[in-house]
Amino acid sequence: MMVVSLMNESNVYLQDLSRGIIKENPVFRLLLGMCPVLGVTAFLINGLGMGIAATAVLVASNVVISALKNFIPNQVRIPCFIVVIATFVTIIEMVLQAFQPVLYEALGVFVPLIVVNCVILGRAEAFASRKPLFRSLIDGIGVGIGFTLALGLLALVREVAGQGTIMGPDPDSAIHLFGAGFEPMGLFGQPAGAFIALGLLLGIVNVLFKRFKIQ
């Protein structure tokens, strides 16, 4: 009995973790939090940095909101969630500014805009405010990984096609993938290319989901 209940328990956690990455991937399946997804993905480093910053806020706010869920009155829960999220965004903004000034400059106004990222408020409302603390933590990590993966994938496509490099824009770290004769497709570095690349990626994801019959 003991073993069975233990297995069931770890199964729940595994589900909490994987749901946000695949079945309910915030970007590819739910189309939430699209502004940073399109806005900062011209370079892989910026995309991943944004993903990690948003994940940190998401995990922290999920934990705090889940811990406070019995003390937050139902009528004013949304303002309460927003204040918790805004606090963590302020912390992340200060941390980035202090330790990653280059990344902070590159992400620009999208760092404070994490506060209106609907993925984070959505998880607070749909999950953290109802479920126990540890499950909310796992859920935050799962959704965060899913979000970061999506950002990384789109940024990889855009950087390779639009610049012909990986790990740019800093010339010291940039790795040129193609020879000197390579003409990058400037479109993918432009805003228009972000929309088109994401649209095509969504199509590919749809094909994969159909192929492997994931609902």
Next chain:
Amino acid sequence: MERILSIIFIYILVDNFVLQRFFGICPFLGVSRKMETAIGMSMAVVFVMTMATLVTWILYTFVLAPYNLEYLQIVTFILVIASLVQLVETTLRKISPILYQGLGIFLPLITTNCAIMAVALLAVRENFAFGEAVVFGLAASLGFSLALVIMAGIRERLELAKVPEVLQGSAITLITAGILSLAFLGFRGMLTL
């Protein structure tokens, strides 16, 4: 005067908030299915965005900056926007029930529209003077409305088009937005502040 006019021109066409800066993508994809809802949303956004820029600019310049409280910017701005939306909703219901009914569900949705927060933050970051900030808010919201209304017009036609099965829904919407953004790219570099 010249500066005011160029702010209007830049943020409606050259640096369109949705198509060039990627603010407010969620409502742009969410409510552009029908022309009617797109127009409703646009009206609500024009109203709230202009008001939000006005209030947050005053708050930042006269309260946060003099007392070195800039780090409270994010918390203050989001609370101002949330309460402003609530205020607009309540006032409209009393003063103009017709307009209120027209805007309907779009008013509460605006709180999570990142374009509003972006306008408030950028107005401060770009060091706009008071009048410029308000015009900036108005122009940005008009740019948002323009993109939304054009998109709604295209999507109404798109309903009738034959789209490959895997691209149906959001994928083709994004690709359409990409082509629209490409068209706006033509304004790039025409004018800078």
